[in-house]
Amino acid sequence: MRVRRSFLGVVGVVGVVGVLVWLVATLFGTGSAQAAQPVRAPSGGAAVDVPAGVTAGVAVFDRQTGTFTEQLNTRTQFRSASVVKLLIALDHLWNRGPDYTLPAADRARFDSMLRSSDDASASSYWSQNGGGAIVDRMVSRLGLTDTSGPSAGYPGSWGYTALSAADTVRIYRYLLDGAPAPVRTLVMGDLRQSTRCGTDGFDQRFGIPASFERPWAVKQGWSGFGDSGGCTGTTSAASGEVRDVADARAADVDLTQRALHTTGTVGAGDRSIVAVFTLQPTSTSFGAAYTNLNRLVRSLNVPGGARAAGAWFGTWGTDVRVRADTTTSSTVLTRLPAGVEVSVSCQKQGQRVEVPPYVNEWWAYLPLYGGYITNIYVRSPDNELPGVPLC
Template sequence: MRTSARGGLAVVLRWCLLVAVLAGLTAAPARAAAPPAGPPGAPGEVRAAATAVEVPPGVTAGVAVFDRQTGTFTEQLNPRLRVRSASVVKLLIALDHLWNRGPGYTLAADDRARFDSMLRSSDDASASYYWSQNGGSAIVDRMVSRLGLADTAGPPAGYPGYWGYTALSAADTVRIYRYLLDSAPAPVRTLVMGDLRQSTRCGADGFDQRFGIPASFEGPWAVKQGWSGFGDTGSCSNTAAAAAGGGTSTTGGAAAGLGAADIDLTQRALHSTGTVGTGDRTIVAVFTLQPTNTSFGAAYTNLNRLVRSLNVPGGVRPAGTWFGTWGTDVRVRADATTASTALTRLPAGVEVLIRCEKQGQRVEVPPYVNDWWAYLPLYGGYITNIYVQSPDDQLPGVPLC
């Protein structure tokens, strides 16, 4: 029994926690004006009808979703909102590095390793290397001119080395992906999109990258994520290296006299951009600014809820039920036992998709005891049900594995 040690007080506290969680899940979000549709995120659902973008309370969002098959936007919410790009600017750094290289050009082995790490694992040290070698803000200026970007500008005055402070919008991000998919030389497209399709679960700085697009849709997808303001090192990987240079994870204070690049450097930023569906059918660009007291797990959950509300043609929803979690550094394991391999660690308090559950090793986290384990398809492993926000050992409505 999960509540055996605390008696009546534990039961009351546990149910209070559940009520609070359910209240948070059902709180009315801010909405963009658009026709309503059915509930988002049904298992296996392919979204087709228009819907309203659901923006969690306290979150500022810029959203653009472009269907390449019809040549139309299916979602736009503040598409020209200019925010600090965090690691999304690595798309521009990569394209600039490859510009005018010629159709037969190939990256040297060390350059290729650095390039792949920057795009797949969002490695800041690699981005800082290219930023320094290729002219800093001149990279952004060149790409603005080449791609006809309307809202993009280099870092504000006083932050020349902070490439993550480059101003970017959802609309310009769609334009970047459209160039990459429709106009870029084939070798450039193959290299860049190939890396985005191989986005790693953990970033080089130890932050979990499987938020937004990867959390909300089955493959195929390709993503370039961004985060800023959550500290220098996450807990996703036990061997994560601290971020070097650049400043994707740098909070930064509000600066005076930013001129044309006047952007918010104070709130926490979490962005998910990329493509969804067969043939990269739909381009998705979602930028969020969240209050400075928002934990990474809470920001991750907010972004996931927003992305799940979007009309993304060709996007298939994964089967399962979303639950809140509690605890810090909760291990996701290869099987329902603490002796099995630890695949990763969850961001504290994040909401997770659970596909099924099964009985396994009896686990004790005083005062709780439970032998049921939940399978998380996003991570390909199990967590003990002790850390799932539910009053019972077994989870309601979740099938057996």
């Protein structure tokens, strides 16, 4: 396991202590992976925590009351990254009634695209069904106002489709309240089974699934992070993403900053629809972007959502392994994105681990991942984490 030197200053327990978190980080030197100090932005009478340097578009719609509880830059266009797979999926199903069944091979491809954000599947449908014409059709069918296909220079780059938070809410409202029942069951069923890791090796448990207990259903999006997505430690380039940054600057939407988006539903009966789009500086690591987005989502008023339990701490190191038990020989469940904040619900003593100059026999349980990491890689002044109960 590769590690970097770090002071082990506490980086934070949730929410109202945001400013103290930043102060402690400043005093104890938590390293480049620590997210920037949050700043406040007006949001429909509430306050959304938008970390400094982050551009965000946010919409939270309460289906029970028919009102928005959060709105921030709702009509700002972002490059959609993999969120456009919702439109690709709906278009593919559009004329397949009345039962909307798919042949076995097609169904496997469809499920992989939505559950594990498989880019090859999306590219196959994009080519098969007319490329940008897919977006044009869905704009007309759903009455989308801020959505447009990739610019002329990038016809094959479905991830460069322009999409807003407001239009994303419209897409989910159609899925939940307007789509034929078999379509709703198929698409939402896949989103409820979103896998921990995408097929490209990126960790998908950010934003909604990191911040709320089930039930939730999500379609995530990410773009521009290269090969730094956690999970397996290796990734492949997104097939819908273009790497030519110089040309990308001339496109209709920002293609240079790093994009990380979380969209979906939260609560029993899919009570709330949540759409959060972010653009982050090109120097932002995936772990830091992940942390920024999680902090933003945790600040939102999401009716029906049960907040994820646990205290939030920063981590350090690269490819930190989450294990099934408190020994280095136990099964590796996944790897953390470098420098990400994690929620710790409890801790217990286990195998003594040495990473000079540190030695620690305490292990932290991460409910989001269903496993343990050695406390050596948790930013804390003591081996035993303060305020965290025993498992």
